[in-house]
Amino acid sequence: MQHWSYEKKPSNAGRNSQQKVFQDMQSPVRQSLPGSGTGLGRESFGKARSQPLKIKPKFRASYSVPDTSADERRASQLRSEKSGEKRGSKRRSSVPEKPLLLRTSYARPSITQLTRKRSRSATDLNKDKDNQGKALRWSRNLGLGATSEELEEAFVTRHMLYKEAMYTGVHFLGRPTDRFPVDKESICIYVHEAFSTSSKEQQAVVDHVKGELFPMIGVNTKILKAEGLQSSTPGKNHPNPYCVVAIETEGSIGKKEWQQSPISSENRLSRFLRRSEMLQPPAQRRVQLYSMIPQAHKTIVKPHDKNPVWGQAFQCVSIHPSTDMLAVEVWDRVDDDSLRKSIDAYNAAHRIGEGGNPIITHKLSRGDVNKSDVFLGKVSKRVNEIPCDGFEKTSHLGGLSQSQDLLTHGKLRVRLWLVHLYRHGKPYVDVVDKRTMLVCLWDWILSFEKKRNGSAWDGKLPQEASCLLYQYALQTGISEETHSYIRWEAYSKHKLDIDGLDAPLKDLGGVLQKRKSSDDKLGIDDSQLSVENSILILMDESIFPIIRNHLKETEGQVSKALKAYKNCEDVLSKYEPSFALPVIRGLLEKALRLCFLEWYQATYALRVQSVRSVDECQRVKLYVDVITDVNKLLTIGMKRWHPEFWMLAQYESYTPIMYDELQKMVNHDIEMICWSLLRHYNDNKRLRKMLTDRNRKENECTISALFSLYAGTQTFVEAQHQIFTGVEESPQYDNLANYHKWFRPILVLWLGFAVIRGSEIITRCVNIDTVSMDNIHAQTSTSALDTAAVIHQLVQFWERLMWPDVCENYVIIHFLIEVMCYFTVLYAERKLEKLELEGYFDTIDQFDISERLCIALNNIEYVKEALEGIPEEIKYDALIRELEDKCGITRETYNYRIRLKQVFTFTYVNVDLIFNSILEGVGKRVRPEIKRCVRDCLEIVQANLSRSGRESSRDALDPIFNYIDSNIITLAKSLLTLNFARMLQLFWDIILRELLYAGSNVEVKGGEQQKTVFDRLLTMLPMLRTYFHNNDGGLSEDELNTPVYWEVHDVMNMYTLETPAIISHFYRVRGDSQVSDPKTAPYGILTVRASYWNGKLTVEVIAAYNLVAMDDAFQLWNLCMKSQPSNDPYVEVEIQPERKFSNIRTSRTKVQRKTVNPTFNEKFHWDVSQEESGQEDAVILFTVKDYDFLSHNDFLGEAVVPFSKIPGIAAKPIPQPMHLNLRVVEPSHTLHIFKSRHWDPESQRFYERHAKRGSVE
Known part of the structure; x- marks a missing residue:
């Protein structure tokens, strides 16, 4: 593609007739704007003159056809211009300047572009001097790259500005949209209001605008990309796509006939030329008119690509926007040789003979595309349907016509927008620079709106004003970026509120973001410096003062300032590099630091400095x-x-x-x-x-x-x-990190005052503690609550203290825990002292449980529970782990855990001792009453031995139940659950022991009567259990099954047994309780070995150690001779019970003289049958005695080995040899049973034998 060249004729004739022709045109004829065929920008695409043109095309003309009426009027205009051409003086030929393309940065216009100086006569110059006083002068840096030295003053009068605004409204470009919904009438009305024109001036300007030439419409097209294209050529998988962009005109050709031929096809032009009878004006003028339209544009070919991306922009001229269609066709570039080879290969694959017709053919096209290229589809859009703000859309490819059945594949994404190529019928160099005019127009509109709305104006323009300014930029080809610069400069000049600058900043940032996202980068130019300078001024004057005082400002005002700061930062961040961005960030930090410094100084002055002495x-x-x-x-x-x-x-x-x-x-x-x-x-x-x-x-x-x-x-x-x-x-503030060192001297005082004040509070609370007897539901008094509060205050003190040093912190918490334990024990002791001092026990007539006693028990338990939750509350385990992580696992950290357990154990033991002291005191006062009730119970049992056992037992328990009932109400309502259980446990144990004691001392005449009495007592035990259990309202089953209960139950059961059974039970218990522990052997140790094999029991007595010395008769002699006391020990070995092993004799070892550590090494053998060895009560009884020649032999101790533990009999025998602890027969209920059976000789003999073994004397 080449540029157009123009030769301007020196004739001025026919000017009036030309204006008249164009005023009456309904669909104006527009001159085409010549431009580059490879893609044009949105700025001006060429320059031209309004004088008659002699056109010399340098390439083939297009085929767009205007309507006939427009052609006639345009032809007559050209003829009139031609007639005046001969009379005019010869003018210089002008070549349009190079188009100003704003791609990567704001191009700096030359002085000639900003202010065009035309040569005038002396008369014209004088007129200009006279009019300078009336003209409104704008002289400012437009932010377009011109410096103050290079930029000359631009003179724009109000009349010029008003005329441009009216011209923009009258020639509204594009279809209204939601963004710009106003029409040309609304814009013209707003222009009249903004310029405050009179009706006469309005009519004059309107007539002048209507008398000027109509502008031409340029359609800018940017081919972005295609998707899903498919090649229709056989054997070819990927197409070689390219696009053709042109204007389709349907003014004089039928629609069906027109659509049958593709763009750039010679068939269209030939058909059109043949129908010469429909063409007006004559053919010579028609060819000249077509030659003014640029040739169709083509993109580059993307080889082997189904999803090509072009990104190329083109410009076409529309003569008839109401009927013209912008068409974008997609073609597949195919060479003739490769196409023929593909068809032959396809025919051969489908077995088509030489004489057959091939199935696949291709349409050969003519014109700008190769004959072998294949049409893939097209996208078309009517020019008058293009929105004023353009559009970008992805559309499916269609066929050449709607009626034609052509299968197409793929989609094409295209961007379209409109532009005026000529305004006023003149090139831009003959009028004021378009950007200067837009700057003045923005200044005028903002001044008008600010004056009309007052100081409260938020900077928002009405839709008519926005549409007017946008239309002017659109019609004159000012780019979106340039318009954003101008808009921002205008707003920043008028110093509106922060809200009013929000929209211009966002608009400028969006434009710069688009440029930044493109391939080119934003360079450093004067426009960047101008924008940065204006933003810095805005920051210094409007934003930073609010941020510096934001602690006193309203939240809404601060939000506006922050949003404005963010918008300014976003704009500056688009520049690479940005010089002002680090500056405003540093200024923001400075403003914040000054804000906090001033606030602290004001607060300190108000709090401290204002108070004196x-x-x-x-x-x-x-x-x-x-x-x-x-x-x-x-x-x-x-x-x-x-x-x-x-x-x-x-x-x-x-x-x-x-x-x-x-x-x-x-x-x-x-x-x-x-x-x-x-x-x-x-x-x-x-x-x-x-x-x-x-x-x-x-x-x-x-x-x-x-x-x-x-x-x-x-x-x-x-x-x-x-x-x-x-x-x-993160910064390290070493001095603050050691802030606790500043307060270390006072730490001792804090801890000391905590101990002193806590002790004083607890003592005072106990002394003034009073119980409100009116409140029957009171379970604790104020002293317990206060003491628990003191303990928790120590925890809160430690939590609030949170000493940073881990090792020192553990010392502190350990000290506080010891103080808490001390407070708990102190409170329990003070309560016990008060109980003993004031006598909270009712001793009149019979002892009754008082509420004060119950509350005292509750208070101690409440404080103890408060202490028990301290380790979990302070997370002691986590503290120890932290200490171990800090200092390592050492012996000291291990001792810390043990020490804490010891402290708590010691505290709980002391509190339990105080509990037991109180309960013992209660037991001492309760026991006589319970003993009397039990005695009455046994009297009832003896008196009703003839009645049935259950009925007489229930009646016998009435005295016990009556006494407990008299106290249970007070216990239930006044004691905590745990203390209530403790008190019931106390009653339960006392009643059981008293029953056993009373029953064992009942005088009976024989074994049957004794058995009957204890049978009744055994019948009473389940009744007592049921009463104390009380359907889970009293003691639990585990709490009832105490050692005292089982002891009483077993003893009562033994009273009902025969004497042999009791003897067997005695030896079985003795055998099970035999221990082998040298540390707990006060009477010495006997070492023996026992085994059973083939019906023979073998026992070996090996030695004895640490026997008790019994030879005291010669102590004086031993003292004089400096000898140690000694024995003459020997061992008796017998099988018990004697009744079951009457045929086995008792064996004994030899006497070992003068020793307490004798060695025997003697074996004994007995024949024991298999049945005898399996008896549960069978035992080997070892009795160690001291041989005395003058008196009876002294008992030194005994040991028992049951058969069930001897190797050869037991499944898990005792390891051999056995080291048995020697012991004596201690007094027990079993011996008392033998003693009480005075009517049984066997029982008496057994008692006399074992009663002598009760001690070693």
Whole structure:
């Protein structure tokens, strides 16, 4: 493609007739704008003159046909111009300047483009000088690259501006859209209002506009990409697509006939030329008119691509926008040779002979495409249906016509927009520069709207004004980027509110983003410097003052400033490099730091400096108020301002800057206060004096105020971790990290006051503790609640303290735990002392459980439960793990755990002892009453031995039940659950023991009567269990099954047995209770070996150790001879029970003289049958005695080995040899049973034999 060249004729004739012709045109004829065939920008595409043209085309003309009437009028106009051409003077030929293409940056226009100076006569120059006073002058940097030295003044009168606005409204370009819904009438009415014109001036301008030449319409087309294209050539998988763009005109050719021929086809032109009878004006003029239209444009060929991407832009001229169609055809480039080979291969594959017709053929086209190219489809759009703001759409490819059955595949994405190629029938060089005019128009419109709406105007233009400005930029070909620059410069000049600058900033940012997303990068030019300068001025004058004072501003005002800052930052970020972007970020940080500094200084002055002549305590309290305000500000900053700065301005350094600025002042002031007040606290004598001198309230006030200061400082330091969480390089404030060292001297006073004040509170609470007897549901008194509160206050003190040093923190918490345990034991002791002092026991007539006693038990239990939850509450295990991680797992850390357990164990033991002391006191006072009730119970049993057992047993229990019922109501309503169970347990054990004791001392005449009595007592036990269980309202089954219960049950059951059975039980129990533990052998150890094999029982007595020395008759002799006491021991071995092994004799070892560690090594054998060896009560009884020649042999101890543990009999025998602990026969209920059976000789003999073994004497 080549550019057009023009030769301008010097004739001015026919001007009036030409204007008249164009005023009456309904569908105006537009001159085509010559341009490049490879793609044009949205700026001006060429220059021309309104004078008659002598056209010299340098390439073949297109075939677009205008309507006949328009052609006639245009032809007559040309003839009139031609007639005046001979009379005119010869004019210079003009060649259009190179189109101004704004691609990667804002191109800087030359001075000639901004202000075109035309040669005038002297008379014209004088007229211009006279009119300069009346003209409205705009002289400013347009932001288009011109500097103050290069840019000359541009003179634009109000009349010129008004005429351009009217011309823009009258020649409205494109179809109205939702974005610009107004029509030309609305725009013209708004123009009249904006310029405040009179009716006479309106009519004159309207007549002048109608008298000017109509502008020509250019259709800019950008072919973006295609998708899913398929080749229709056999054997070819991927097409070689390219696109053809041209205007289809249907003015004089039938629609069906026109659509049958593709664009650029010679068939269309030949058909059109043959129908010469339909063409007006004559053929010579028609050919000349067609030659003015550019040839159809073609894109490059994308070889072997189903989804090609072009991104090429072209411009076509529409003569008849109401009927013209913009068509984009897609073709497949195919060479004739390759096409013929593909068809032959396809025919051969389908077995088509030489004489047959091929199935696949192709249409040969003519014109601008190769004859062998294949048509793939097209997309068309009527020109008058193109929206005024353009459109971008993906459309399916269609056929040549709707009636033709042509299968097409694929989609094509195209962008279209319109432009005026000529305005006023003149090239742009003959009028004021279009950008200068748009700048003036924006300035005029903004001034008008600002004046009309007042100072409260938000900068939003009405739709008519927006459409007017957009139409002017569209019609004159001003790019979207240039328009955004002009709009921003206009708004920034008028210094509107921040809201009014929001839309221009976003629009400018969007345009720059599009350029940034393109292949080219934004370069550095004067437009960037102008934009950055205007943004910096806006920041300094409007945005940063609000941000610097944002703590006092309203939230809405701050939000507006942050949004404006974000928009400015987005605009500046589009430039690479951006010089102003780091500047505004630094200025924002500076504004925030000044804001926090000024706030702190004002707060400190208000809180501290305004108060004079204060003491130490008051001084600390005043600064506590300051640090409290600082922490509140941090909280507000983190919860309110930081999210707002992040969401609205994408600024994430708000709270870090706030903290960094505040910590400087806080660090300095707190360190100075601590140094001035605590530097004397390193003296232990002074600390001791402050602790003991409790009458000085100022000491306590200062200590309390210092702890509040410590707590506020700790809150401030903890905020650092929350603020800088997730920050890669968080700052390290070493001085703040060791803030606890400032308060270390006062720590001893805090802990000391905690112990002293806690002890005083607990003692005072116990002394003034009163129980409201009116409240029957009271289970604890105020003293327990206060004591538990003191314990929890220590926990809260530790949690609030949270000493940063891990090792020191453990020492502190361990000390506090010991204090808590001390408080618990102290409270229990004080309550016990008060109980013993005031006598909370009712001793009149019979002992009754009082509510005061119940509440005392509840109080102690309540405080104990409060202490038990302390380790979990303070997370002691986590603290120990942290200590181990910090210091490593050492013996000290292990001892810490053991020490804590020991402290708690010691505390619980002491509290339980106090509980037991109270319960023992209760038991001592309850036992006589229960003993009397049990005695009455047994009297009833003896009196009713003849009646049935169950009925007499129930009646016998009435005295016990009546006594318990008299106390159970008080217990149930006044005791805690655990204490209620303890009290019931106390009654349960006392009643069982008293029943056993009373039953064993009942005088009976024989075994039958004894058996009957204890049968009745055994019948009473389940009744007692049911009563104390009370359907899960009393003691549980586990609590009822105490050792006392089973002991009583077994003893009562033995009273009902025969004597042999009791003897068997005695030996079975003795055998099961035999132990082998040298550490618990006060009477010595006997070593033996036993086995059973083939009916023979073998026992070997090996030795004995550490026997009790019994030879005391010669102690004086032994003392004189310096000899040790000794024995003459021997061992008796017998099989028991004697009744079952009467045929086995008792064996004994030899006597070993003068020793307490004899060695025997003697074996004994007995014949024992298999049946005898399997008896459960069969045992081997070893009795160690001291041989005495003058008197009876002394008993030294015995040991029992059951048959069930001997190798050869037992499945799991005892390891051999056996080391048996020697022991004596202790008094037991079993021996008492034998003793009570005075009518049974066997029982008496057994008792006499074993009663002698009750001790070693």
